[in-house]
Amino acid sequence: MTPPSPERDEPGAPDPVRPRREFLKNAALFTGTALALGGGLELLTRRPGASEAAGEPLVQARRPTGPYDTTEAVTPWAQATSYNNYYEFGLGKDDPARLAGSLKTRPWTVLIDGEVRKPVRVDIDTLQSWFPLEDRVYRMRCVEGWSMVMPWLGFPLAALLRRVEPTGQAKYVRFTALDDPAQMPGQRSPILDWPYVEGLRLDEALHPLTLMAVGLDGRVLPNQNGAPLRLVVPWKYGFKSIKAVVRVTLTREQPQTTWALAAPDEYGFYANVNPAVPHPRWSQATERRIGELRRRPTLPFNGYAEQVAHLYQGMDLRRFF
Amino acid sequence: MVAGGVLPALVLALDAVTGALGANPVQRATLQTGLLALALLLLSLACTPLRLLTGWTWPARVRKALGLLAFGYAALHFLIYLLDHGFSPGLLLEDVLERPFVTAGFAALVLLVPLVLTSTRDSVRRMGFPAWQRLHRLVYLAAGLGALHYWWGVKKDHTAPLVAALILAVLLGLRLLPRRRRRP
Numbered sequence: 136m137t138p139p140s141p142e143r144d145e146p147g148a149p150d151p152v153r154p155r156r157e158f159l160k161n162a163a164l165f166t167g168t169a170l171a172l173g174g175g176l177e178l179l180t181r182r183p184g185a186s187e188a189a190g191e192p193l194v195q196a197r198r199p200t201g202p203y204d205t206t207e208a209v210t211p212w213a214q215a216t217s218y219n220n221y222y223e224f225g226l227g228k229d230d231p232a233r234l235a236g237s238l239k240t241r242p243w244t245v246l247i248d249g250e251v252r253k254p255v256r257v258d259i260d261t262l263q264s265w266f267p268l269e270d271r272v273y274r275m276r277c278v279e280g281w282s283m284v285m286p287w288l289g290f291p292l293a294a295l296l297r298r299v300e301p302t303g304q305a306k307y308v309r310f311t312a313l314d315d316p317a318q319m320p321g322q323r324s325p326i327l328d329w330p331y332v333e334g335l336r337l338d339e340a341l342h343p344l345t346l347m348a349v350g351l352d353g354r355v356l357p358n359q360n361g362a363p364l365r366l367v368v369p370w371k372y373g374f375k376s377i378k379a380v381v382r383v384t385l386t387r388e389q390p391q392t393t394w395a396l397a398a399p400d401e402y403g404f405y406a407n408v409n410p411a412v413p414h415p416r417w418s419q420a421t422e423r424r425i426g427e428l429r430r431r432p433t434l435p436f437n438g439y440a441e442q443v444a445h446l447y448q449g450m451d452l453r454r455f456f
Numbered sequence: 457m458v459a460g461g462v463l464p465a466l467v468l469a470l471d472a473v474t475g476a477l478g479a480n481p482v483q484r485a486t487l488q489t490g491l492l493a494l495a496l497l498l499l500s501l502a503c504t505p506l507r508l509l510t511g512w513t514w515p516a517r518v519r520k521a522l523g524l525l526a527f528g529y530a531a532l533h534f535l536i537y538l539l540d541h542g543f544s545p546g547l548l549l550e551d552v553l554e555r556p557f558v559t560a561g562f563a564a565l566v567l568l569v570p571l572v573l574t575s576t577r578d579s580v581r582r583m584g585f586p587a588w589q590r591l592h593r594l595v596y597l598a599a600g601l602g603a604l605h606y607w608w609g610v611k612k613d614h615t616a617p618l619v620a621a622l623i624l625a626v627l628l629g630l631r632l633l634p635r636r637r638r639r640p
Contacts, residue, residue: 164514172461174463326613417551421541423483428482
């Protein structure tokens with residue numbers, strides 16, 4: 136305690152009690168404001184953590200290494216099933232894992248029609264019983280610059296196409312996904328022109344790498360990963376690999392595909408992984424493998440150039456991106 | 457104020473250490489620091505209209521802290537981007553020159569630098585208030601470029617960038633009102 140200063144009672148001198156009270160008031164205000172600001176900003180950027188899928192066994196996980204498999208480390212199940220782009224269930228990466236539970240994958244029928252001699256409407260369980268299921272460990276590269284290694288389980292699309300016998304008129308394959316806002320909450324907003332549609336040239340569709348997947352890592356394909364039936368085209372950006380397929384149509388004309396319609400300058404029909412052709416907003420030269428902090432160089436055709444580059448001989452891949 | 461503004465950065469660092477940033481932590485950290493920078497910049501721009509509308513004086517006192525915090529987060533956002541691209545000046549130059557999305561963000565950051573450097577009381581005195589004020593109006597441009605950068609960075613659903621742009625428009629619009637009223 137300091138003794139009161141002699142000036143205390145002089146007229147015009149400041150009252151020492153008032154500055155102290157003022158200081159305390161200011162300090163309280165300061166702390167309150169600081170916490171409110173910090174809390175508010177924190178809420179603005181925080182997102183709830185994602186949940187992974189449980190995954191029922193589909194077949195015994197065998198994972199033999201075939202001619203198409205990569206030996207790179209497989210992305211952990213928890214990340215492969217909690218970090219997904221699937222706008223039918225929302226724009227956030229963790230939305231599909233949270234919301235795709237509302238999708239009913241049984242019963243499920245797939246219509247295969249168009250320029251084929253034997254069009255068919257078939258139940259998903261019957262469809263997958265037609266072919267022996269194969270494990271395929273593929274690299275997957277998203278157009279956004281991240282990648283995973285996915286242990287798909289499925290059958291070659293070529294096997295299905297041969298079964299329905301394309302006519303000589305068939306030049307392209309159009310895939311259509313489920314359109315049901317009751318089961319797919321993301322479809323309640325017109326973010327994209329639903330249903331999601333994708334397409335391949337017939338020779339791309341018949342390529343042995345092109346897979347129809349029904350499982351992941353020996354388990355039933357989780358809903359957020361495209362159950363019950365999805366396309367996998369490993370040398371193209373991920374958005375080409377349409378999920379929740381209900382219809383496969385052989386066509387004469389190149390199909391109008393969802394992302395190519397939504398932003399034609401950013402997403403082309405071919406969408407081959409190509410480090411030399413940048414996205415308008417970022418370079419495609421590098422990518423981040425999920426689980427790694429550092430970027431790695433992106434490989435032409437996502438590392439499948441040896442198998443698929445011949446499909447595009449003579450094409451200007453800057454134009455046909 | 458500064459203590460509170462640093463809080464999200466601390467939580468972000470904690471989340472990064474504990475793995476709570478999800479499967480792609482670098483991307484999430486980039487997005488969050490960018491969002492924080494823009495939010496703080498908008499808050500700093502809200503101070504003057506708030507003071508004029510309410511007569512309160514405290515907004516004027518916190519304005520500088522908010523502006524500096526905004527720059528702090530913008531710098532952190534840029535630093536994470538640089539680290540992510542291997543600190544490559546060539547790649548940065550290519551990105552800045554060829555991609556308007558990056559150009560806008562980078563320009564916003566660069567415009568904030570002279571404002572930070574002249575944020576001291578001493579600078580106001582040395583430059584004279586009118587010149588200082590003229591320089592600091594660059595913040596309007598920086599905020600506009602920041603909002604544009606946010607808009608271009610979003611693939612689909614521009615709701616959030618639109619909200620930011622509308623807030624900015626209102627804040628800048630409010631500045632025109634009192635001046636007109638002051639005239640006879």
